[in-house]
Amino acid sequence: MLRRGSPESRTLLPPALRVRLSGEGHPVRIVARGLGIRHASRRAWALTGVDLTVQPGERVLLTGASGAGKSTLLAALAGILDPESAEQVGGLTVDGVAPRAARGRLGMLAQDPDSQLVMTRAGDDVAFGLENAGLPAGEIWPRVDETLATVGFGYGRDRPTQALSGGEKQRLVLAGALARRPGLLLLDEPTAQLDPAGAVLVRSAVARSTADRRATVVVVDHDAEPWLPLVDRVLELVPGGLVEQPAGWRPPRRTAGLQLPSGADGPVLVTAAAAGFCYPGANRPALLPTDAELRGGRALAVTGPNGRGKSTLALLLAGLRAPTTGRVEAAAELAAGARRGAREPARWRAGDLVSRIGTVFQHPEQQFLTGRLRDELALGPLRSGTGSAAARATAEELLERLGLTAFAEANPYTLSGGQQRRLSVATVLATSPRVLVLDEPTFGQDAATWREVVTLLAEQRARGCAVVTVTHDRDLVEVLADAELAL
Amino acid sequence: MSTATLALGPIADVSLSRINPVAQLTAMAVVTLVLLTSLDVVTPAVVVAAELCLLPAAGLTRPHDLWRRTWPLLLGAGSVGVVNVLLARDADPLTGVGLALRVIGLALPGVLLVASTDPVRLADALTIHWRVSTRFAYGALAALRLAPLLVAEFEAVRLARRTRGVEAGRNPVARVRLLGGVTFTLLVGAVRRGSRLATAMDARGFDSGIPRSNARGSQLHRRDAWFVVGTAAICAAAVTLSVLTGHWSPIFVG
Numbered sequence: 001m002l003r004r005g006s007p008e009s010r011t012l013l014p015p016a017l018r019v020r021l022s023g024e025g026h027p028v029r030i031v032a033r034g035l036g037i038r039h040a041s042r043r044a045w046a047l048t049g050v051d052l053t054v055q056p057g058e059r060v061l062l063t064g065a066s067g068a069g070k071s072t073l074l075a076a077l078a079g080i081l082d083p084e085s086a087e088q089v090g091g092l093t094v095d096g097v098a099p100r101a102a103r104g105r106l107g108m109l110a111q112d113p114d115s116q117l118v119m120t121r122a123g124d125d126v127a128f129g130l131e132n133a134g135l136p137a138g139e140i141w142p143r144v145d146e147t148l149a150t151v152g153f154g155y156g157r158d159r160p161t162q163a164l165s166g167g168e169k170q171r172l173v174l175a176g177a178l179a180r181r182p183g184l185l186l187l188d189e190p191t192a193q194l195d196p197a198g199a200v201l202v203r204s205a206v207a208r209s210t211a212d213r214r215a216t217v218v219v220v221d222h223d224a225e226p227w228l229p230l231v232d233r234v235l236e237l238v239p240g241g242l243v244e245q246p247a248g249w250r251p252p253r254r255t256a257g258l259q260l261p262s263g264a265d266g267p268v269l270v271t272a273a274a275a276g277f278c279y280p281g282a283n284r285p286a287l288l289p290t291d292a293e294l295r296g297g298r299a300l301a302v303t304g305p306n307g308r309g310k311s312t313l314a315l316l317l318a319g320l321r322a323p324t325t326g327r328v329e330a331a332a333e334l335a336a337g338a339r340r341g342a343r344e345p346a347r348w349r350a351g352d353l354v355s356r357i358g359t360v361f362q363h364p365e366q367q368f369l370t371g372r373l374r375d376e377l378a379l380g381p382l383r384s385g386t387g388s389a390a391a392r393a394t395a396e397e398l399l400e401r402l403g404l405t406a407f408a409e410a411n412p413y414t415l416s417g418g419q420q421r422r423l424s425v426a427t428v429l430a431t432s433p434r435v436l437v438l439d440e441p442t443f444g445q446d447a448a449t450w451r452e453v454v455t456l457l458a459e460q461r462a463r464g465c466a467v468v469t470v471t472h473d474r475d476l477v478e479v480l481a482d483a484e485l486a487l
Numbered sequence: 488m489s490t491a492t493l494a495l496g497p498i499a500d501v502s503l504s505r506i507n508p509v510a511q512l513t514a515m516a517v518v519t520l521v522l523l524t525s526l527d528v529v530t531p532a533v534v535v536a537a538e539l540c541l542l543p544a545a546g547l548t549r550p551h552d553l554w555r556r557t558w559p560l561l562l563g564a565g566s567v568g569v570v571n572v573l574l575a576r577d578a579d580p581l582t583g584v585g586l587a588l589r590v591i592g593l594a595l596p597g598v599l600l601v602a603s604t605d606p607v608r609l610a611d612a613l614t615i616h617w618r619v620s621t622r623f624a625y626g627a628l629a630a631l632r633l634a635p636l637l638v639a640e641f642e643a644v645r646l647a648r649r650t651r652g653v654e655a656g657r658n659p660v661a662r663v664r665l666l667g668g669v670t671f672t673l674l675v676g677a678v679r680r681g682s683r684l685a686t687a688m689d690a691r692g693f694d695s696g697i698p699r700s701n702a703r704g705s706q707l708h709r710r711d712a713w714f715v716v717g718t719a720a721i722c723a724a725a726v727t728l729s730v731l732t733g734h735w736s737p738i739f740v741g
Contacts, residue, residue: 080686108690114636115680116687118629120607127702128625129691140702162635176691320646350654359650366640366647366672383652413675427651 027056027216028105028183034090037072046072049241057213063224064237066418066446070220074188079103094184107177107185111192113169122172123157129180147179151205167198171205178209187219192444195306195472222446224251254447255475263461266296269334269435270317274326277312287312289326292485294435294466301477302470304487310470311439317468318359318437319345334434355384357435358428362443364420368412373404373423376412380431398426418449425456435466442473454480501546503603508612510711514718515596521722522592527734528585531592533725538595545602556598564590606631612705621699629684637673644672
């Protein structure tokens with residue numbers, strides 16, 4: 001339908017209606033009774049037996065392992081579950097009505113900042129939601145300024161959104177949601193894609209902007225600890241229902257009781273000597289000249305703030321880019337057999353590279369190439385020249401070890417985030433490379449996946465592999481790294 | 488990655504930005520109509536000369552900027568001219584020049600518009616003055632923001648394939664197949680991101696059936712009318728000069 005509103009007709013809206021439409025008013029009450037939801041494509045229920053009452057103005061954390069149904073419950077609360085693709089039993093109401101009918105009262109902050117911003121300037125983006133509510137232009141800008149101040153946005157309205165860091169973008173998205181004065185604010189792992197400094201920016205903005213209790217706040221995050229200071233209650237989704245954690249509850253530490261095999265110091269496999277990188281046309285280098293040494297049986301953690309070129313260093317070490325200054329060289333024993341005997345990994349053919357250096361990217365889905373898990377795991381061995389039968393056998397063995405045999409025929413894209421991460425590590429292990437390079441391997445993972453990934457990496461180290469992780473994760477550095485390179 | 492140069496951001500104000508986008512589009516329509524109906528060399532020459540005079544007003548004074556924005560256009564115009572001279576039976580170089588000038592005359596207004604008009608102001612002007620659907624205008628605007636991300640992601644996906652042992656090397660067939668695969672992965676990613684964006688816009692009440700207001704507004708001034716009138720006058724002068732010098736050959740007469 002084409003809607004044609006002239007500026008005059010907008011200002012003629014009765015004031016009472018405008019207020020209702022822009023979602024202003026009191027915080028909402030959420031009530032769930034025996035709620036169960038099942039997606040049409042799955043046999044198992046995504047969640048069952050959920051009983052819940054959230055009082056108006058409360059700030060609640062909804063936690064649980066990945067796959068426990070957090071996202072499903074959040075989608076139900078947001079009223080964006082498609083009734084045709086999801087079956088629901090029991091009741092769920094927001095202020096006494098179905099969530100879909102209360103959507104005008106909703107504010108949302110999701111994970112990926114780039115897919116939540118609409119406009120090119122910060123102020124315009126906050127104004128976007130107010131324009132949609134038909135607020136007259138004269139009332140919009142004062143409210144934009146007020147909301148930007150509330151979330152602690154440090155720039156003016158004219159700041160280009162592309163010039164903001166991830167944490168600042170999330171603050172802006174939060175301002176865009178709060179400007180509409182929602183009765184319910186839903187936060188869906190809003191820090192999962194941010195570095196620690198960005199995560200702090202977002203949490204402090206949430207804390208100060210919701211302190212007035214004008215909105216009921218539901219935070220969904222598997223990483224409970226950082227939210228504890230700002231929520232009133234913690235609810236954990238477990239199979240069969242929702243458990244209210246007592247006051248003073250703290251999540252078990254993911255490193256608790258973790259026994260990792262250690263490695264024996266082996267030979268140097270890859271050396272970076274004053275290796276730096278500058279993108280063509282860029283006015284400053286992405287990576288200043290850096291020295292690094294990857295030894296068999298040792299794990300190296302590359303750390304440091306964003307923008308220092310950690311990921312770029314990983315690309316150089318992985319043979320995906322050639323340094324623009326300095327050198328990256330493989331040891332003779334690693335380079336042996338590669339085409340022309342080149343020592344620089346960046347010059348190897350892809351088929352030679354996969355059996356020598358394995359790389360796992362931050363976003364696992366970018367690396368998937370086939371439609372079935374079984375084929376995905378066999379692909380690397382086939383590409384490096386292993387026979388078909390041997391490649392299949394390797395694939396089956398890895399499926400077994402990672403507990404993914406049940407999904408052997410499934411499409412990699414249909415796996416959960418944690419399963420995708422495990423699969424992306426497994427695809428690399430399939431060709432038994434001597435060097436492993438991983439960019440943020442534990443990013444956004446729940447405790448169980450975290451332990452599995454860390455254990456997997458330690459096993460490779462014990463096998464004599466050199467393991468390099470680019471990471472912000474202090475726990476990972478603490479339990480795994482034999483050396484740390486802080487950029 | 489070096490997306491800063493590609494990233495779509497607000498556009499710096501230049502003097503041509505003071506002309507409302509809908510006035511610029513109207514002027515563009517006038518120019519297009521005149522150039523599409525005339526086949527001589529004089530008309531496009533006058534029009535292109537007038538357009539070149541507007542380059543400084545669009546902030547395009549540095550040769551480097553100008554070249555970066557117009558090289559595909561110049562290449563296209565040049566080849567149109569050369570091909571027509573080579574293939575035409577009565578090969579008159581002047582006809583080739585005329586055709587090349589026509590291509591330039593048709594495309595330069597677009598270059599001027601893009602250089603001087605913030606996409607957000609364009610969407611505002613279109614929805615307010617021409618009643619273009621807000622769903623379309625702001626939906627397209629939001630989608631446009633995501634385009635530079637695709638460029639960065641293309642490189643990431645290509646590298647990700649190398650890590651899996653998939654690489655084209657020098658084989659052209661393999662290159663095309665690889666490009667197909669990379670494009671597919673990008674499309675999957677783009678669709679997912681697009682649907683997340685739609686959800687986010689939805690959560691902020693976009694397209695919820697309420698008449699949308701506009702915080703920035705978009706005003707038409709007298710100068711906008713003068714801009715259109717001036718364009719029409721220059722086009723009329725071009726045609727008059729063409730008729731007087733005996734070059735005029737409208738497309739609809741034989």
